Amino acid sequence: MHASTRGGPHVAVVGGGVSGLVAARELARGGATVTLVERDTTLGGRVRGAKLEGATFDVGAEAFATRGGAVAALMADLGLSDRIVHPAQLGSWVVTANGALPLPPGGAVGIPARPLAAAVRAHLGLRGALRVAVEPLLRRDVAGAGASAGGTAETLGALVRRRLGDRALDRLVRPIALGVYSTVPDRLEVQAVPGLADAYARTGSLVRAARQLRDASVAAGGAVAALAGGMTALVDALASDAEDRGSAIRTGTRVVEITRGVSEHAAAPGRPSGAQWTLRDGAGKTILRCDAVLLAVPESVAAALLAERTPPPPEHDIEVVALAVAEPRLDAAPRGTGALVAEGAGIAAKALTHATAKWPDRAASVPAGTHVIRLSYGRAGAAPETAGLSDDEALALACRDASLILGVPIAPAAVREWTRQPWKVGAPPGSAPRLAPPPGVELAGDWVSGTGLASVVPGARAAAARLLEHLTPTNESSVPSA
Numbered sequence: 415m416h417a418s419t420r421g422g423p424h425v426a427v428v429g430g431g432v433s434g435l436v437a438a439r440e441l442a443r444g445g446a447t448v449t450l451v452e453r454d455t456t457l458g459g460r461v462r463g464a465k466l467e468g469a470t471f472d473v474g475a476e477a478f479a480t481r482g483g484a485v486a487a488l489m490a491d492l493g494l495s496d497r498i499v500h501p502a503q504l505g506s507w508v509v510t511a512n513g514a515l516p517l518p519p520g521g522a523v524g525i526p527a528r529p530l531a532a533a534v535r536a537h538l539g540l541r542g543a544l545r546v547a548v549e550p551l552l553r554r555d556v557a558g559a560g561a562s563a564g565g566t567a568e569t570l571g572a573l574v575r576r577r578l579g580d581r582a583l584d585r586l587v588r589p590i591a592l593g594v595y596s597t598v599p600d601r602l603e604v605q606a607v608p609g610l611a612d613a614y615a616r617t618g619s620l621v622r623a624a625r626q627l628r629d630a631s632v633a634a635g636g637a638v639a640a641l642a643g644g645m646t647a648l649v650d651a652l653a654s655d656a657e658d659r660g661s662a663i664r665t666g667t668r669v670v671e672i673t674r675g676v677s678e679h680a681a682a683p684g685r686p687s688g689a690q691w692t693l694r695d696g697a698g699k700t701i702l703r704c705d706a707v708l709l710a711v712p713e714s715v716a717a718a719l720l721a722e723r724t725p726p727p728p729e730h731d732i733e734v735v736a737l738a739v740a741e742p743r744l745d746a747a748p749r750g751t752g753a754l755v756a757e758g759a760g761i762a763a764k765a766l767t768h769a770t771a772k773w774p775d776r777a778a779s780v781p782a783g784t785h786v787i788r789l790s791y792g793r794a795g796a797a798p799e800t801a802g803l804s805d806d807e808a809l810a811l812a813c814r815d816a817s818l819i820l821g822v823p824i825a826p827a828a829v830r831e832w833t834r835q836p837w838k839v840g841a842p843p844g845s846a847p848r849l850a851p852p853p854g855v856e857l858a859g860d861w862v863s864g865t866g867l868a869s870v871v872p873g874a875r876a877a878a879a880r881l882l883e884h885l886t887p888t889n890e891s892s893v894p895s896a
Contacts, residue, residue: 422446423705423885426693428669428719431459432475432867433858433874434710435652436488440878441708442659446885449702450661451693453668458649464833466738469779470644471769471786473734473835477501477640479868481609481627486639488871492651497642501772504750508537508589509819511758514749517586520628523594523607524586525574527625534586542581546621549577554618570607571599577620585756593754593765595865596732596839597794606842608864642775670696672707672719674852691854706881709851710858710874713840716849726848727841732792733800735812736769738831742783743822747771752788753819762799763789763815784830787816794841800834808834856881 422445427438430452438450456462460474478485489495506517518526518533526534529547538546570591574583583599591599595606605611613623641647657663671694693701709716713726751772755761767788770777780786789812792798800808809826816824840861851857856877860866863873 424449424703425706425708425881425885426451426691426702426704427708427710428672428693429459429710429859430454430457430653430663430665431710431859432461432649432652433459433860433870434708435649435656436871436874437708437710437858437878438656438661438663439652439659440875441882442656442661444878444882446882448656448659448661449704450656450663451667451669451701452663452665455666457653457663457665458646460837461645461649462835463644463646464736464835466736466786466831466833467780467784469776470646471736471776471788472640472644472646473736473788473833474837475645475867476767476769476788477638477645479608479638479866481637481868482872484872484875485867489641489648492648492655494641494647494651497647498639499642499773499775500639501751502747502774504747504771506751507749507753508586508756509749509753509759509761510585510589510756511760514753514819514821516750517590517754520624522610522613522624522627523570524588524590525578525582525610525620525624526586527621527628529621537585538581542579542585545579546582549621550619552577552619568604569600570602570604570610573604573614574599574620589754589756592757592793593790595842596730596764596792597842601794602842603844605845606864608866608869640773643779664701667701668695669693669701669719671698672855674854706854706856706885708856708858708877708881710877712838712859713848713861716851716857716859720849720851720855722849729838729840730792730794730796731798731801732790732837732839733798734788734790734835734837735800735808736786736788736833736835737809737812737816737824737829738780739785739787739816739824739828740781740783740830741785741822741824741828744768744771744785744787744820745783748821749819755819759818761815761818762811763791763819764793765790766816766819768820787820789815798836805834854881854884 425441425446425448427434427450430450438448442448462474463470464473507514508517515536516533520527529543535543574587587599591602595602609627613626617623673692675690690703691707692703695701717726752767754765769786791800813824813826858874858877860870863869
């Protein structure tokens with residue numbers, strides 16, 4: 415039976431990204447009547463595709479981490495399991511001022527699981543590798559373990575510098591932190607790296623923690639996976655499923671105010687309380703009234719809707735530039751599945767993904783000798799290097815950077831099609847919540863639960879479960895029979 419026919423409590427989900435869509439699905443499954451409101455004209459948030467050479471390529475999130483199994487379970491529920499694909503086992507690289515080297519396999523956010531492996535020695539030298547190798551023998555770091563367990567908010571940079579040394583931090587951890595989180599390690603709390611805090615608290619060693627996380631990802635069948643044809647298939651499936659369960663989806667509608675009042679259902683059987691929320695647009699017009707609200711929006715938007723006086727950490731801008739290049743010399747995948755760029759390398763881009771090398775199904779969707787590469791620009795505290803550039807200037811910069819990263823000249827004339835996609839990214843979550851919503855309001859999103867779908871999906875489900883629990887009447891005898 416659809417939620418709309420049950421007469422359950424009405425919940426508004428504000429935000430139509432993956433967090434909002436997952437939460438709407440969970441709420442509807444729990445018996446709520448759901449209205450999802452999205453300010454954009456399209457759903458998906460930072461999951462978005464663009465057509466290049468007749469095929470769709472992701473210009474936002476392109477994959478999901480397999481840890482925990484939450485995303486794979488969701489895919490199975492949505493009937494998408496047969497579309498899950500895994501990346502080619504080509505490895506990735508780091509480009510520095512001294513050249514390009516393959517990244518050591520395994521580990522976590524650049525922390526080596528096998529410090530004396532040849533790939534690690536190539537990055538750190540023998541002395542640097544030995545410095546990392548002896549780390550498990552050091553005294554258990556009581557302060558660091560306490561921070562990782564939720565005490566003081568220690569940064570990843572401070573912890574790695576103390577335990578592994580500056581060379582490991584600068585040559586391995588920093589490029590990955592910038593590429594994945596768009597944040598330097600000294601601004602990234604240990605808690606923001608999925609699994610690392612708990613593994614470090616258990617083992618007392620960063621190397622042992624990295625080894626545990628590597629083993630867990632191998633047991634799960636690999637670190638990342640994606641959907642054939644692009645991750646937008648997940649958005650389509652979630653939206654269809656939510657509507658099939660009776661949820662209403664309204665796009666192109668911006669919520670600028672939520673206020674609490676007295677519910678017209680205060681005395682109705684099965685209602686949890688007399689509280690009701692009103693959502694209004696920029697003209698002060700009422701969008702809808704509901705019994706509870708789930709905000710799956712950027713932190714700045716949530717803070718404004720909750721009238722939070724303390725401003726949240728600033729968002730920063732990034733831009734993805736995707737190029738479809740006719741260049742057969744890239745058939746050899748000279749940088750594997752892609753490369754991260756260290757600071758000081760003389761390259762504006764922070765990362766490059768060789769999409770057609772990384773995902774074999776994507777390679778099969780474009781003509782032979784054509785390659786799609788994605789470059790990412792922008793780090794916390796600085797505007798993307800592409801900001802303010804004309805299209806011609808942005809294309810020239812992307813071709814220059816791609817040439818330097820890949821070691822193969824990429825001329826603008828070789829670019830068959832291309833696109834640029836700007837994004838805003840919030841600060842990663844800290845060791846303590848930054849916003850405390852009132853009863854009847856829950857929060858979801860990567861700034862709440864962590865970066866990536868493996869964190870976002872269970873976070874959104876948990877937020878929906880808390881709302882359902884809040885809306886469940888304490889007196890079960892008052893609940894009408896089904």
